[in-house]
Amino acid sequence: MRVLTGIQPSGDLHIGNYFGSIKQMVEAQSQNQTFAFIANYHAMTSVNDGKRLGELTMQCATDFLALGIDPEKSVFWVQSDVKEVLELYWTLSSFTPMGLLERAHSYKDKTAKGFATNHSLFSYPVLMAADILLFNSNVVPVGKDQIQHVEIARDIAIKFNNQYGDILTIPEFKVQEEVATVPGIDGQKMSKSYGNIVNIFGDEKSQLKTIKKIVTENVSVEEPKEYETCNVYNMAKLFLEGDNLKALQERYRRGGEGHGHFKIYLAEVMWEYFREYREKREYFEKHQNEVREILKNGADKAREIAMPTIEKIRSVSGISY
Ligand code: ATP
Numbered sequence: 001m002r003v004l005t006g007i008q009p010s011g012d013l014h015i016g017n018y019f020g021s022i023k024q025m026v027e028a029q030s031q032n033q034t035f036a037f038i039a040n041y042h043a044m045t046s047v048n049d050g051k052r053l054g055e056l057t058m059q060c061a062t063d064f065l066a067l068g069i070d071p072e073k074s075v076f077w078v079q080s081d082v083k084e085v086l087e088l089y090w091t092l093s094s095f096t097p098m099g100l101l102e103r104a105h106s107y108k109d110k111t112a113k114g115f116a117t118n119h120s121l122f123s124y125p126v127l128m129a130a131d132i133l134l135f136n137s138n139v140v141p142v143g144k145d146q147i148q149h150v151e152i153a154r155d156i157a158i159k160f161n162n163q164y165g166d167i168l169t170i171p172e173f174k175v176q177e178e179v180a181t182v183p184g185i186d187g188q189k190m191s192k193s194y195g196n197i198v199n200i201f202g203d204e205k206s207q208l209k210t211i212k213k214i215v216t217e218n219v220s221v222e223e224p225k226e227y228e229t230c231n232v233y234n235m236a237k238l239f240l241e242g243d244n245l246k247a248l249q250e251r252y253r254r255g256g257e258g259h260g261h262f263k264i265y266l267a268e269v270m271w272e273y274f275r276e277y278r279e280k281r282e283y284f285e286k287h288q289n290e291v292r293e294i295l296k297n298g299a300d301k302a303r304e305i306a307m308p309t310i311e312k313i314r315s316v317s318g319i320s321y
């Protein structure tokens, strides 16, 4: 089974990225052929400071390696190092009805939030379809926000195959229900570009500062509190299981503690959870050349795997002549 995931280097990686996608990917590595890439072309839709995009790309690669993407097990590369993806993107554009893109929630959400509406933001799902289809991926682990994009990739692949035969593998999304949408500090979907994140690798002090800003219900300390709807709880539960989770629920039910206490607890469990990853990150931070080497080898491998598909597509679509 081929499993593929991509993350945009559009800002610091956050706990939504981790639980919605990276963690599932790391776990899939033992039993599948896994493909993980840094989606720097996608990030151009929101980052147009070139220096920053370059830096964020290396930062994101360093984070990925620290979080457990293993270059021995996974093909791991930067999107722009396999330029054939842009060729496929263009080819697929001709199999993408405008209506399909006009219905995309992510585009509608971003425009509603006042982001500049470039063509790149509009056609983003076609590039994502190319990312997925270029590697004949079977499964794409995503957060709930990306389900529709994988469905668009399926639709495009089906249209292409109807025209030219069984060339593209029809992908499926995989969502882990408990972490489908991790809330941000304002209660909306946590997103790099919304400025509402709790990042994975911040320093302890600034992380606590961010966590203290999480929006909570205004109730007195004494009162029992609802945990299902609490943003702090919905983040904390990601790091807890079994008795620890039950104990936290009990603290909400019992009352006598304010949200400030739960926030401090969240900061503590999170800090512990990522401890070993922070140590690994320090290593890669000091060995950036090793990271570059890993990315280069990954791109070579990715291109080798993509070429037969690209050649078939060139042939059937008449681009090879
Ligand atoms: P941007 O704001 O630039 O779109 P993002 O934070 O949404 O950034 P992406 O790079 O778009 O992150 O998404 C990377 C992966 O993380 C995708 O699989 C996406 O579904 C998942 N993901 C992003 N945000 C969340 C979230 N809040 N909860 C669960 N999964 C998420």
Ligand code: MG
Binding pocket: 145, 191
């Ligand atoms: Mg996103």
